[in-house]
Amino acid sequence: MAKIFCVANQKGGVGKTTTAVNLAAGLAQLKQRVLLVDLDPQGNATMGAGINKATLEATVYHVLLGLNDIAAVRRTSETGQFDVLPANRDLAGAEVEMVELDNREKRLKDAIARVSGDYDFVLIDCPPALSMLTLNGLCAAHGVIIPMQCEYYALEGLSDLVNTIKIVHAKLNTDLKIIGLLRVMFDPRMTLSQQVSAQLEQHFGDKVFKTIIPRNVRLAEAPSYGMPGVVFDPSSKGAQAYISFGAEMVERIHSM
Ligand code: ATP
Ligand code: MG
Numbered sequence: 001m002a003k004i005f006c007v008a009n010q011k012g013g014v015g016k017t018t019t020a021v022n023l024a025a026g027l028a029q030l031k032q033r034v035l036l037v038d039l040d041p042q043g044n045a046t047m048g049a050g051i052n053k054a055t056l057e058a059t060v061y062h063v064l065l066g067l068n069d070i071a072a073v074r075r076t077s078e079t080g081q082f083d084v085l086p087a088n089r090d091l092a093g094a095e096v097e098m099v100e101l102d103n104r105e106k107r108l109k110d111a112i113a114r115v116s117g118d119y120d121f122v123l124i125d126c127p128p129a130l131s132m133l134t135l136n137g138l139c140a141a142h143g144v145i146i147p148m149q150c151e152y153y154a155l156e157g158l159s160d161l162v163n164t165i166k167i168v169h170a171k172l173n174t175d176l177k178i179i180g181l182l183r184v185m186f187d188p189r190m191t192l193s194q195q196v197s198a199q200l201e202q203h204f205g206d207k208v209f210k211t212i213i214p215r216n217v218r219l220a221e222a223p224s225y226g227m228p229g230v231v232f233d234p235s236s237k238g239a240q241a242y243i244s245f246g247a248e249m250v251e252r253i254h255s256m
Contacts, residue, residue: 002119012128015184020125025080025228026246038087040127046086049077050226053088109140143179150196
């Protein structure tokens with residue numbers, strides 16, 4: 001059975017998609033069978049995996065509404081060597097349409113359960129909101145990976161996310177836990193980055209991943225080639241960091 005993880009942070013542009021895509025590719029390189037679920041109408045994870053979001057006949061939207069099974073909708077990322085449950089702007093309508101449905105927080109969980117045996121890991125790239133879509137991600141997952149930039153406002157948003165995770169754990173999904181906080185887009189020359197990073201370690205202890213992802217332009221360039229950064233330029237500092245992160249995740253899972 002697959003281990004299922006959400007990459008979540010309601011703040012926008014903090015590196016969720018970059019983390020989800022590169023972790024998927026990094027785990028695939030470690031011979032893990034991976035499904036990447038794009039749960040964001042922006043479809044960035046889909047594009048970053050080299051799949052054209054504009055020409056898809058069916059997406060995660062159809063899965064959430066019960067119109068298709070994941071097995072019929074998933075695609076393979078040729079560049080990343082993992083499967084993708086793709087998304088595009090159709091998904092923006094799902095929030096409203098799901099209000100009418102039974103069991104609406106658990107639609108994704110139920111759909112993933114039907115293909116769980118095909119994978120070692122399912123990674124869910126959440127949108128930048130604590131919405132019904134993110135709630136579906138949190139209900140489906142065993143754990144949450146929280147990417148964050150080491151800046152002052154990062155800590156403020158974190159308490160809302162941690163509270164939401166606590167509520168979901170208490171009411172909807174007792175399996176759910178925080179796997180770890182991942183420091184991303186890190187710039188060691190900035191004193192503030194160092195300070196916030198130290199604060200995170202103080203507050204969250206070993207919930208902070210040891211691996212730190214540096215700010216690295218190759219990671220930002222890769223999506224325009226439809227490639228994960230770890231494939232686009234494996235020797236870059238950013239790619240190397242995500243490879244180490246993949247290994248740290250595998251280690252953490254074994255000790256869970
Ligand atoms: P959203 O909330 O809109 O979904 P996100 O949290 O998924 O955003 P990303 O799309 O991964 O964030 O990253 C935001 C921007 O920062 C992108 O342009 C991405 O290429 C860039 N980026 C992410 N990580 C890094 C990094 N380590 N170094 C340099 N650029 C990065
Ligand atoms: Mg994103």
